[in-house]
Amino acid sequence: MGLATLLVLADGRLPSGGHAHSGGLEAQVSAGRVRDIDDVAGFLHGKLATSGLVAAAFAAAACDRPARSPELDAGFDSRTPSPALRKASRAQGRALLRAARAMWSLPPVSREPHQPVALGVVASAGGLTPVEAAVAAAHGTVSGAASAAVRLLGLDPYAVHGLLARLAPDCDRIAAAAAARAGDPVDDLPAAGAPLLDIGAELHATWEVRLFAS
Amino acid sequence: MHPEPQHHEHVVAGGALPHPSDGYTHDHDEVPHTHPDPGVDPHEPLVAGPRALRIGIGGPVGSGKTALVAALCRALGDELRLAVVTNDIYTTEDADFLLRNGVLPAERVRAVETGCCPHTAIRDDISANLDAVEDLEATLGPLDLVLVESGGDNLTATFSKGLIDHQIFVVDVAGGDKVPRKGGPGVTAADLLVINKTDLAPLVGADLAVMDHDARARRGDRPTVFLSLVEDRLATPVADWIRDLAKARIPA
Numbered sequence: 001m002g003l004a005t006l007l008v009l010a011d012g013r014l015p016s017g018g019h020a021h022s023g024g025l026e027a028q029v030s031a032g033r034v035r036d037i038d039d040v041a042g043f044l045h046g047k048l049a050t051s052g053l054v055a056a057a058f059a060a061a062a063c064d065r066p067a068r069s070p071e072l073d074a075g076f077d078s079r080t081p082s083p084a085l086r087k088a089s090r091a092q093g094r095a096l097l098r099a100a101r102a103m104w105s106l107p108p109v110s111r112e113p114h115q116p117v118a119l120g121v122v123a124s125a126g127g128l129t130p131v132e133a134a135v136a137a138a139h140g141t142v143s144g145a146a147s148a149a150v151r152l153l154g155l156d157p158y159a160v161h162g163l164l165a166r167l168a169p170d171c172d173r174i175a176a177a178a179a180a181r182a183g184d185p186v187d188d189l190p191a192a193g194a195p196l197l198d199i200g201a202e203l204h205a206t207w208e209v210r211l212f213a214s
Numbered sequence: 215m216h217p218e219p220q221h222h223e224h225v226v227a228g229g230a231l232p233h234p235s236d237g238y239t240h241d242h243d244e245v246p247h248t249h250p251d252p253g254v255d256p257h258e259p260l261v262a263g264p265r266a267l268r269i270g271i272g273g274p275v276g277s278g279k280t281a282l283v284a285a286l287c288r289a290l291g292d293e294l295r296l297a298v299v300t301n302d303i304y305t306t307e308d309a310d311f312l313l314r315n316g317v318l319p320a321e322r323v324r325a326v327e328t329g330c331c332p333h334t335a336i337r338d339d340i341s342a343n344l345d346a347v348e349d350l351e352a353t354l355g356p357l358d359l360v361l362v363e364s365g366g367d368n369l370t371a372t373f374s375k376g377l378i379d380h381q382i383f384v385v386d387v388a389g390g391d392k393v394p395r396k397g398g399p400g401v402t403a404a405d406l407l408v409i410n411k412t413d414l415a416p417l418v419g420a421d422l423a424v425m426d427h428d429a430r431a432r433r434g435d436r437p438t439v440f441l442s443l444v445e446d447r448l449a450t451p452v453a454d455w456i457r458d459l460a461k462a463r464i465p466a
């Protein structure tokens with residue numbers, strides 16, 4: 001248990017590649033589905049309940065037992081149908097490991113694991129608990145997209161942070177549920193999906209001009 | 215964080231495995247490791263000899279960064295093993311340009327997306343650029359020189375020393391002869407300042423002597439070169455500057 005360590009890991013300024021990803025928001029903004037602060041609220045709610053839940057579960061499980069990371073990585077792969085999203089997740093996992101190596105001594109882990117799996121392994125190396133890894137995963141899922149919303153839509157940054165504050169209890173709840181099941185077999189972990197995020201990511205990957213990597 | 219190839223995934227400090235109940239144990243004198251994917255070697259590629267010299271090229275939009283990269287590829291392509299990383303929002307634009315001009319094949323160019331923040335990607339969170347450099351070295355083999363072109367930004371953008379060894383800042387005379395006087399970290403601190411498009415100076419009424427004087431005042435001993443890439447297609451003074459740096463790294 002290290003509260004300050006958790007803050008270090010969850011800090012949006014951690015140089016772990018997140019700033020270049022919109023969490024699927026850029027595709028939805030371009031499709032006209034997300035235009036204002038209310039749309040962003042809906043987007044973040046949906047994202048937290050689907051990819052946030054899955055990310056929290058896999059981060060908690062990887063933190064609980066880092067040696068399970070290959071198996072968890074395969075399980076996360078099968079929950080990520082879009083090749084573009086797989087690539088984005090692995091790129092962010094790799095970037096997180098790069099940052100983490102400068103902070104803690106990591107156990108053996110593949111070169112480019114999915115981001116939530118990497119996050120769990122890193123959290124464990126930093127002495128954090130599964131529930132803390134899950135909080136970082138859930139919060140990271142929404143905070144990255146929220147920061148992209150400020151940049152893409154020119155929204156009032158205070159209003160967007162108001163949204164994040166209102167989502168915080170949901171992040172805690174999801175993290176607690178994820179941590180309680182951290183030892184479950186991989187196949188039993190959550191598998192919530194958001195088809196529009198998958199479709200959006202595939203379209204986004206074909207654009208000639210894009211601001212975010214995903 | 216530093217990009218020297220010092221990290222090795224299998225070197226684990228004692229006690230780094232926090233859950234001894236994981237089902238495997240290692241003797242304390244043994245380096246514990248697993249190979250999760252049979253057939254996929256999880257080791258970082260071994261860097262044979264010193265890694266490539268990395269040069270960052272920054273400067274405002276349109277000042278001639280890509281044109282400079284093309285000229286350097288033309289000038290140095292036959293003598294140095296080189297590759298390019300671009301941070302342009304037009305993900306394939308710069309690569310296409312280099313390809314069209316026949317100066318660099320597509321596999322030697324990587325594009326990095328910067329999430330609306332070009333200077334974040336070269337200064338605060340350099341991970342995507344480092345990954346691109348490493349991927350180039352992994353697929354092409356050892357390189358002598360990697361040029362990293364930043365996305366167009368303002369006069370405050372500079373590269374992190376964790377990403378590059380030396381940086382060039384490119385401004386152009388069409389931006390007005392006041393640019394060197396304004397200063398900013400790019401103009402004052404870059405290892406080489408390039409004042410490009412001197413061919414346009416008479417057309418825009420820019421006084422090169424004023425620019426030269428102001429650059430000296432701002433930069434002290436750091437070098438500044440004047441260039442017209444339409445007249446000097448090999449960017450000779452810049453290519454020479456890089457040749458000297460490359461020579462200093464590679465022992466004869």
Ligand SMILES: Nc1nc2c(ncn2[C@@H]2O[C@H](COP(=O)(O)OP(=O)(O)O)[C@@H](O)[C@H]2O)c(=O)[nH]1
Nearest residue numbers: 275276277278279280281366410411442443444
């Ligand atoms: N007249 C003139 N045009 C140049 C020179 N160097 C570059 N350009 C042109 O300036 C424009 C912007 O150059 P580019 O290299 O794309 O700028 P970047 O945004 O900094 O990469 C292009 O149309 C170039 O052909 C130069 O020395 N003289």
Ligand SMILES: [Mg+2]
Nearest residue numbers: 279280302308
């Ligand atoms: Mg350019």
